[in-house]
Amino acid sequence: xxxxxxxxxxxxxxxxxxxxxxxxxxxxxxxxxxxxxxxxxxxxxxxxxxxxxxxxxxxxxxxxxxxxxxxxxxxxxxxxx
Numbered sequence: 250x251x252x253x254x255x256x257x258x259x260x261x262x263x264x265x266x267x268x269x270x271x272x273x274x275x276x277x278x279x280x281x282x283x284x285x286x287x288x289x290x291x292x293x294x295x296x297x298x299x300x301x302x303x304x305x306x307x308x309x310x311x312x313x314x315x316x317x318x319x320x321x322x323x324x325x326x327x328x329x330x
Contacts, residue, residue, distance in 0.1 A: 261278075261279075261282055261288065261292060263275065263299075268303060269299065269300060269303055270303055270307065279296070
């Protein structure tokens, strides 16, 4: 699995199936790249798009979990499903 600088192209490659939010190694690599200022404008735009997409997915997951929790609490309090 490729995850890092590709020296020949000087580009950062992050496979689509890999979640930034769930991968500490990837987060550390991205922090280093950002601090060093080595990402191109296109890479920054791509990273922003990807982070927005992942954030949206996480919000949807959280909404689902909160709905399930509220349903569970309602059933627990009232005894009715």
